[in-house]
Amino acid sequence: MARVVVDVVLKPEILDPQGQAIVGALGRLGISGVKDVRQGKHFELDVDDSVDDGAIAQLADTLLANPVIETFAIRRV
Numbered sequence: 001m002a003r004v005v006v007d008v009v010l011k012p013e014i015l016d017p018q019g020q021a022i023v024g025a026l027g028r029l030g031i032s033g034v035k036d037v038r039q040g041k042h043f044e045l046d047v048d049d050s051v052d053d054g055a056i057a058q059l060a061d062t063l064l065a066n067p068v069i070e071t072f073a074i075r076r077v
Contacts, residue, residue, distance in 0.1 A: 002049055004056055008065040008072045009040035040070075 010016050019037040026034050043064055047056070053074060060072045 002047055002051075003077045004045045004047055004051075005075050005077055006043040006045065006056065006060045006064055006072055007040060007075075008043070008060070008070050009038050011069055011071055012038075014069045041065075 016038050018039045022037040022039065023034060026032075026037075041064070043060075045056070045059075053076075056074050060074065061067055065072045
């Protein structure tokens with residue numbers, strides 16, 4: 001059994017209002033130095049060792065992410 005993490009974020013050209021709201025809140029909290037925030041989704045999957053990265057990529061591309069506006073990264077932990 002393996003643990004796979006898939007992180008999904010909006011593409012850089014897509015406006016991220018939640019990330020912008022976080023940056024604004026940081027300023028109001030007196031926290032400086034954070035220039036940009038991009039929010040996203042984090043998925044942890046427990047998969048059989050026989051499941052390869054191609055299958056995980058297909059899963060992420062069709063179910064976990066919207067490929068029109070989001071990108072994803074896969075890593076095994």
